Structures are given as C-alpha cells and as structure tokens.
Amino acid sequence: MRKRPTVVGYRLLGGVGATLLAGAGMAVGALPVGAEASWWSALRQLAGPALLGGYAGLTLLAAAWWWAGRAQRAGAPGAALDRRSAAITLACWAGPLLVCPPLFSRDAYSYLAQGAMVLADIDVYRHGVAALGGGLAGEVPQMWQHTPAPYGPVFLVLAAAVSAATGGKLVLGVLALRLVALAGVAVLVAYLPRLARHCGVDPAAALWLGVLNPLVPLHLVAGAHNEAVMLGLLVVGICLAFERRFGAAAALVTLAALVKAPAAVGLLVVASLAARHTGRRAAVARTAGVAVGTAAAVTWATGIGYGWVGALGTPAYRHSWSISSALGRCAMRLAGSLGTDLGDAPMRLCLGLGLLAALAAAGAAWWQRRRLGPAYAVGLVLAAVALLGPATRPWYALWGLVLIAAAAPDGRARPVAALGAVVLAFVALPSGFGPDGAQAALAAAGVVAGLVTVGSLRLLTVPGRFAEAVAR
Structure with a gap:
C-alpha cells in the first residue's frame, strides 16, 4: 500500500528549499565586499537566476512548514511534534543555511566589528564601526558606520569572544555567530514546550509556531541574529517565573534585556506572577531589585560601561525602516513636491506618532493581562513594539511570536501570527537591501515557480514503510 508522505x-x-536558498546566497546573499575570488565573481554573474531560485526555495521551505502544521493538527502518523522531532526537522531545514553567506541582513558583520571594537577598547556606545576602520568595518553598510551599538553588554561580550576566537576572519566569524545563535535556538526547543504547558497550550503547537516557523532558520540561523540568545534567555526566565523561582527568573530576563533591550518587558511577567504569592508591592520591589542588581553586576564585570543606556535610542535613527519612517519619507516627498521645505520635521512627527501608537497598543494588551494571561499579554506587547516602533525588521516579529506561540489559546491570534510569519519571510532580499523593479519581478517569478513545484509534488507518493523508517 502506498500513501502520501508526511514527516x-x-x-x-x-x-x-533551504539548499536552493543557500546556493542562491552564494550569488545574491549579503556577500563580503572584499570577496573578489574568481569563482565568486563568476557566481555573481548569475544573480538573476540565483534570485529566482532562492525565492523558489524559500517558497518550498514555507510550504514545508505549513505542511508540517497541517499534518500535526490532523494527527498524521509520526507527525506529532516533540522536542526531538522538532530538533530533527529544524536541522533538515536550517542545516544548509549554516554554510552560506549571511542572508537578508549584514548585521553579522556589524556584530563582528563591534566585538573587535570591544577588544580594541573602543567605546561602542560612543562610536560607530568607522572608528575601528579596516576591512571588517568596511563590511558594514554606510548608513550604520557612525551609529553606536544598540546592544547590551552581554551580547557585546559574546561578540568580542567570537572576534577573538576567529581572529577577525569573516567566514569563521559568521560561522561562530551562527553557532551562538543555534545555542539560543536549542534553548527555545528545550524550554518552549515547558512554557506552553504552564500556559495551558499544546506544546506541539508551540513548537510548530514558535520554533519551526520560517523566520527562525532564515533569520536566527542564516542571519545569525542576536534575537536567538535574547529569546532563549527570555523564555527560560519566564518559564522559571511560572515555577515560582522568581529571583532566577528576574535575573535571566535581565540578561536577555542586556542582549537586546525589548526583552526587559518580560520583567512584567515575573512581577505579575510573583504578585500572586507575595503581594504586588513586594513582587515589584523584589523583581526591580534583582534586575537592577543583575544589570549593575554584569555591567561592572564586563567593563563595557553604562553607555548602553544612552544607546537605546539608536534604533530610532531616521534611516531605519519602519511603518512610521516610511510614512515620514512619504510626507517629506509630498512636502517637497508642493515646494515646501519642512526639513526633517515630518519624519520626526511620524516617528513620534509611531512610538505613541506602539505604546498605546502595548498598554492595551497589558491592560487585558488578567484575561489573556501575563505571558500572552507580553507577547502582544512585544509584537506591537516590533511592528509599530521606530525600527522594524522581519526578525523583530519573533520577539512577540515566540511568546504568542507558547501562550495564546486556540483562536484567531495563532493563524494570524502564522500568516504574518509567512508574509514576513518574503519581504527582504537575501542581500539585505530593498529590491528594484527587476529584482521584485524575479522574486515573484521564483515564488510562482515554487508554488507550481509544490502543486506538482502533491501527486508524489512513497511507500508507507519507507516514510515511517525515515521519519524515525
């Protein structure tokens, strides 16, 4: 008897799909500026076909994720997701992306340059990578050459360790950063089901939406983003808060915030859960005390200083992409077309309105925390900040998506989050820059090719015993 394949x-x-995308990255990824080897130059001549093939591969990856969710919900044989099966599936989807150039962003080069600045005793909170100079700084886009690092001392110490261990070599440095990111993803695989149980959510559903969604292999692995470390620490901290280990929880969430500041809102979950047992004032005081003490101890131990507090405004840079900055650019162009020179006032106004909208949405979500539960409410808060804040990137959606996956009940939020993850997987070019008309057309053609391939594969079957053997 023959049946359609599942796992x-x-x-x-x-x-x-991931292999196609990794191959495309050799021609159209976030390639090193100094890569002048003859074979690399030859690959760059294939940028058009590579972009088409890359988007076809991206479509296959997204379809595979959707298929996995459908099979899991339908109870297909062997399709139930646990930690082991999720880890194996993620290895299949992310493995090829470990050995290609950075994709969808050049942030990995910024991390390496900032780590080198720490080693050289250059204040990363006062100077951009231009102060470092050299080939490593030259890999960072011009718009970020003079902006200070917006990351906390925990991540900068990790970046410095990577830079020291790899000696400033780009290929080794990117690989090492990906291994750090993989460690964060492994923590998510281990602890997200545990957090889901505390929130009354099916752990398999949490793994599918929070760990296997395309943004994880595309951005946490291929892009080597520090969100992997931040989210790993945040999820463990919130999980410990549900287990009444409030001091350790507050310390871990603070460490997450010392990677990237948005994780600090996780302290709201810790204080909210602690308040159920010790009273509100005592819970807030204890949580704040542990957070301040942890931040002070880590800042002192790293020797990097408190400049990270003032650098928190770096993402509000007017060249950052966000909904509010896009509206600001449109307003500036409109004013210019009308012959009115308003300077950057329209941009500042739109950024301010966007920040207010993010705060309003976040406040509304937290106001409903008793009905939603604190973890789900904070997931919505982080989603609002990521989507409405002064800087937006596809991987920022993971700030809220991971907690929504673990805490949102069955209903409208989960399919909306899943659809949003699929859409965001397609919005950035592998190079990390915006597309022109020809690139957009090639990307669209690649998506169509991927969809045609997926449609034709519905006709394929394999022997049932063979499928079950491979799934094991």
Missing part, C-alpha cells in the same frame, strides 16, 4: 515529505521539501 519525511515535509523534512525533505524544506531541506531542498
């Missing part, structure tokens, strides 16, 4: 099918489909 083996979506693992293979996603792996093929």
Whole structure:
C-alpha cells in the first residue's frame, strides 16, 4: 500500500528549499565586499537566476512548514511534534543555511566589528564601526558606520569572544555567530514546550509556531541574529517565573534585556506572577531589585560601561525602516513636491506618532493581562513594539511570536501570527537591501515557480514503510 508522505515529505521539501536558498546566497546573499575570488565573481554573474531560485526555495521551505502544521493538527502518523522531532526537522531545514553567506541582513558583520571594537577598547556606545576602520568595518553598510551599538553588554561580550576566537576572519566569524545563535535556538526547543504547558497550550503547537516557523532558520540561523540568545534567555526566565523561582527568573530576563533591550518587558511577567504569592508591592520591589542588581553586576564585570543606556535610542535613527519612517519619507516627498521645505520635521512627527501608537497598543494588551494571561499579554506587547516602533525588521516579529506561540489559546491570534510569519519571510532580499523593479519581478517569478513545484509534488507518493523508517 502506498500513501502520501508526511514527516519525511515535509523534512525533505524544506531541506531542498533551504539548499536552493543557500546556493542562491552564494550569488545574491549579503556577500563580503572584499570577496573578489574568481569563482565568486563568476557566481555573481548569475544573480538573476540565483534570485529566482532562492525565492523558489524559500517558497518550498514555507510550504514545508505549513505542511508540517497541517499534518500535526490532523494527527498524521509520526507527525506529532516533540522536542526531538522538532530538533530533527529544524536541522533538515536550517542545516544548509549554516554554510552560506549571511542572508537578508549584514548585521553579522556589524556584530563582528563591534566585538573587535570591544577588544580594541573602543567605546561602542560612543562610536560607530568607522572608528575601528579596516576591512571588517568596511563590511558594514554606510548608513550604520557612525551609529553606536544598540546592544547590551552581554551580547557585546559574546561578540568580542567570537572576534577573538576567529581572529577577525569573516567566514569563521559568521560561522561562530551562527553557532551562538543555534545555542539560543536549542534553548527555545528545550524550554518552549515547558512554557506552553504552564500556559495551558499544546506544546506541539508551540513548537510548530514558535520554533519551526520560517523566520527562525532564515533569520536566527542564516542571519545569525542576536534575537536567538535574547529569546532563549527570555523564555527560560519566564518559564522559571511560572515555577515560582522568581529571583532566577528576574535575573535571566535581565540578561536577555542586556542582549537586546525589548526583552526587559518580560520583567512584567515575573512581577505579575510573583504578585500572586507575595503581594504586588513586594513582587515589584523584589523583581526591580534583582534586575537592577543583575544589570549593575554584569555591567561592572564586563567593563563595557553604562553607555548602553544612552544607546537605546539608536534604533530610532531616521534611516531605519519602519511603518512610521516610511510614512515620514512619504510626507517629506509630498512636502517637497508642493515646494515646501519642512526639513526633517515630518519624519520626526511620524516617528513620534509611531512610538505613541506602539505604546498605546502595548498598554492595551497589558491592560487585558488578567484575561489573556501575563505571558500572552507580553507577547502582544512585544509584537506591537516590533511592528509599530521606530525600527522594524522581519526578525523583530519573533520577539512577540515566540511568546504568542507558547501562550495564546486556540483562536484567531495563532493563524494570524502564522500568516504574518509567512508574509514576513518574503519581504527582504537575501542581500539585505530593498529590491528594484527587476529584482521584485524575479522574486515573484521564483515564488510562482515554487508554488507550481509544490502543486506538482502533491501527486508524489512513497511507500508507507519507507516514510515511517525515515521519519524515525
């Protein structure tokens, strides 16, 4: 008897898609500026076909994820997700992306340059990577050459360790950063089901939405973003808060915030859960005390200083992409077309309104925390900040998505979050820059090719015993 493939099918489909994308990255990824080897130059001549093939692969990866969710919900044989099966599936989908150039962003080069600045005793909170100079700084886009690092001392120490261990070599440095990111993802695989149980959510559903969604292999692994470390620490901290280990929880959430500041809102979950047992004032005082003490101790131990507090405004840079900055640029162009020179006032106004909208949405979500639960409410808060704040990137959606996956009940939020993850997977070019008309057309053609491929594969079957053997 023959039947349609399940686990083996979506693992293979996603792996093929990731391989296509990794191959495309050799020609159209965030390539090193100084890569002048003859073979690399030859690959760059294939940018058009590579972009088409990359988006076809991205479509296959997204389809594989959707297939995995459908199979899990339908109870297909062998399709139930636990930590082990999720880890194997993620390895199939992310493995090929470990060995290609950075994709969808050049942030990995910024991390390496900032780590080198720490080693050289250059204040990363006062100077941009231009102060470092050299080839490593030259890999960072011009718009970020003179902006200070917006990251906390925990991540900068990790970046410095990577830079020291790899000697400033780009290929080794990117690989090492990906290994750090993989450690954060491994923590998510281990602790997200545990947090889901505390929130009354199916752990398998949490793993599918929070760990296997395309943004994780595309941005946490291929992009080597520090969100992987931040989210790993945040999830463990919130999980410990549900287990009444409030001091350790506050310390871990603070460490997450010392990677990237948005994680600090996780302290609201710790204080809210602690208040159920010790009273509100005592809970707030204890949580704040542990957070301040942890931040002070880490800042002193790293020797990097408190400049990270003042650098928190770096993401509000007017060249950052966000909904509010896009509206600001449109307003500036409109004013210019009308012959009115308003300077950057329209941009500042739109950024301010966007920040107010983010705060209003976040406040509304937290106001409903008793009905939603604190973890789900904070997930919505982080989603609002990521989508409405002064800087927006596709991987920022993971700030809220991971907690929504672990804490949101069955209903409208989960499919909306899943659809949003799919859409955001397609909005950035592998190079990390915006597309022109020809690139957009090639990307669209790649998506169509991927969809046609997925449609044709519905006709394929494999022997049931073979499928079950591979799935094991």
